[in-house]
Amino acid sequence: MDEIIAKIKAWVAEVQDFFYLCVHTLHATFTRPRFPNEVFLQMDTIGVGSINIVVLTGLFTGMVLALQTALSLETFGAKNYVGRVVSLSMVRELGPVLTALMVAGRMGSGIAAELGSMVVTDQVNAMRAMGSDPIRKLVVPRMLAGLLMMPALTIFSDTIGLIGGWLVSVVILNLPGDLYFTSSIDALSLSDIVSGLIKPFVFGYIIAMVGCYMGLSTTGGTQGVGRSTTQSVVICSVLVLASDFLLTRLFFTFLIK
Amino acid sequence: MSEQPIFPPTKIRKTPEDVMIELRNVNLTIGDQRILQDIDMIVNRNFSMAILGNSGAGKSTILKLILGLMKPDSGEVFVDGEEISSYTEDEMLIVRQKLGMVFQESALFDSLTVQENVGYVLYERSGLSESEIRERVLELLTLVEIEEMIDKMPGELSGGQRRRVAIARAMAASPEIILYDEPTAGLDPVTSNTIIKQMMKLRDLRGVTSILVTHKLEDAFRMAYNVVERDHEGIKMVKDTTGRRLEETRFFMIREGEKVFEGNANEFRASHNENVQEFLSMSMI
Numbered sequence: 312m313d314e315i316i317a318k319i320k321a322w323v324a325e326v327q328d329f330f331y332l333c334v335h336t337l338h339a340t341f342t343r344p345r346f347p348n349e350v351f352l353q354m355d356t357i358g359v360g361s362i363n364i365v366v367l368t369g370l371f372t373g374m375v376l377a378l379q380t381a382l383s384l385e386t387f388g389a390k391n392y393v394g395r396v397v398s399l400s401m402v403r404e405l406g407p408v409l410t411a412l413m414v415a416g417r418m419g420s421g422i423a424a425e426l427g428s429m430v431v432t433d434q435v436n437a438m439r440a441m442g443s444d445p446i447r448k449l450v451v452p453r454m455l456a457g458l459l460m461m462p463a464l465t466i467f468s469d470t471i472g473l474i475g476g477w478l479v480s481v482v483i484l485n486l487p488g489d490l491y492f493t494s495s496i497d498a499l500s501l502s503d504i505v506s507g508l509i510k511p512f513v514f515g516y517i518i519a520m521v522g523c524y525m526g527l528s529t530t531g532g533t534q535g536v537g538r539s540t541t542q543s544v545v546i547c548s549v550l551v552l553a554s555d556f557l558l559t560r561l562f563f564t565f566l567i568k
Numbered sequence: 569m570s571e572q573p574i575f576p577p578t579k580i581r582k583t584p585e586d587v588m589i590e591l592r593n594v595n596l597t598i599g600d601q602r603i604l605q606d607i608d609m610i611v612n613r614n615f616s617m618a619i620l621g622n623s624g625a626g627k628s629t630i631l632k633l634i635l636g637l638m639k640p641d642s643g644e645v646f647v648d649g650e651e652i653s654s655y656t657e658d659e660m661l662i663v664r665q666k667l668g669m670v671f672q673e674s675a676l677f678d679s680l681t682v683q684e685n686v687g688y689v690l691y692e693r694s695g696l697s698e699s700e701i702r703e704r705v706l707e708l709l710t711l712v713e714i715e716e717m718i719d720k721m722p723g724e725l726s727g728g729q730r731r732r733v734a735i736a737r738a739m740a741a742s743p744e745i746i747l748y749d750e751p752t753a754g755l756d757p758v759t760s761n762t763i764i765k766q767m768m769k770l771r772d773l774r775g776v777t778s779i780l781v782t783h784k785l786e787d788a789f790r791m792a793y794n795v796v797e798r799d800h801e802g803i804k805m806v807k808d809t810t811g812r813r814l815e816e817t818r819f820f821m822i823r824e825g826e827k828v829f830e831g832n833a834n835e836f837r838a839s840h841n842e843n844v845q846e847f848l849s850m851s852m853i
Contacts, residue, residue, distance in 0.1 A: 433675035440635050440669040441689050441741075442661045 358460030369468035373475030394495035423543035426526025461515025594643035618788035668738030
């Protein structure tokens with residue numbers, strides 16, 4: 312029993328530390344000194360560096376969506392609605408979530424591993440010893456990069472997904488190409504697009520902050536770096552899915568009537 | 569309503585002018601492990617302090633306390649007259665500008681070149697142009713005799729070269745105090761000797777106060793009995809015949825968080841303390 316209580320206490324302490332880091336980061340974002348070069352560098356590694364996997368994920372998701380839905384729609388004689396289904400699923404759900412999961416694997420682990428090894432080799436302490444604040448120098452740029460690049464990557468993924476669906480519709484399902492596009496564009500309302508673009512902001516923030524927290528709280532040498540990296544991916548993925556549910560519930564209540 | 573003081577009480581508490589670092593009655597426990605117990609230590613301006621002890625005795629922790637990277641559970645830590653144990657991280661960032669630190673295993677930034685590593689504080693704060701920084705970095709690297717490595721990445725350097733870069737980096741902001749955490753650990757005797765020589769150069773030619781944490785007794789003895797001089801042939805290390813370095817190099821030995829010895833090198837050798845004796849006999853083999 313004591314063990315369970317001790318575990319719960321440790322867990323609560325970690326959550327508290329995490330929020331502490333979030334608050335500090337927020338404060339550091341709006342006060343000087345700032346490091347714009349670091350932000351651009353991180354936007355490049357996190358954003359531009361993730362384009363490949365995001366394009367591939369989007370393409371194959373769109374293609375498989377078209378294939379799967381065509382099969383069920385055909386039984387109702389509604390094959391022409393393929394574009395509609397692909398665009399709605401891509402923009403509302405699959406685009407943001409699958410992009411976030413892929414980026415969580417890439418950037419969540421990358422951030423945790425990089426910051427973790429900086430911690431265990433005393434580089435973070437060296438930074439503090441030379442009078443600069445690791446939160447400003449390391450966390451804020453990554454957080455901003457995650458926040459800004461996730462929506463961009465999601466738009467990319469959505470678009471490529473639509474094109475993938477179109478490819479399958481035209482080449483395999485023999486649907487007229489223009490019909491696919493008109494039906495897919497018609498299906499989207501402004502609220503779909505808005506909800507599909509708010510989600511990636513939240514996901515990007517979560518992934519960057521969890522990655523930074525796991526990295527900065529690394530202990531126990533190189534083994535610890537491995538542990539933080541794995542945990543970071545697991546926690547990011549779970550939080551992305553959980554917050555997706557909450558956000559969807561929220562949007563259905565307030566945005567999409 | 570009680571009367572408010574116009575000025576908030578100042579955190580600066582004076583210690584005598586010649587005291588650079590002082591620890592008063594410092595205790596630290598992490599988890600249920602006692603790291604430091606009732607440590608009192610004074611380091612005078614321009615003196616050197618060699619903190620000796622086995623691995624895990626709490627030596628490096630003392631440096632982290634001085635830098636404010638860790639806080640003591642109780643007791644006071646003074647850096648150049650300021651009591652820092654209650655300082656916030658932002659206040660510490662200013663105090664740390666007086667201090668240079670050479671970390672164990674160097675702690676160079678892997679993603680930056682040697683120039684960017686050594687010039688880190690200059691890029692951050694000095695407002696110097698790129699070419700002025702390069703000139704200053706080159707000057708620092710020349711002091712530690714590795715100026716040809718300026719454009720290399722830390723991964724391309726040998727262990728000894730990394731330590732030298734770390735020393736140059738610690739010097740960049742011209743601090744009055746440099747803290748060395750095991751600067752010769754894992755190095756061969758010849759390279760160790762050159763690293764100690766770099767440290768003595770800073771002490772003897774620039775008047776830097778040094779705190780050296782080490783488990784190698786020969787490093788501390790070398791600092792106590794030798795002096796670096798500059799003559800027409802260059803810079804060289806010679807025996808100090810005046811005895812001044814002997815008096816100005818203090819030995820401070822801790823064991824399991826407690827002080828077991830404090831004094832100069834000769835007193836250390838003559839000490840009858842069993843821990844000192846054991847340490848001496850193990851080091852002389």
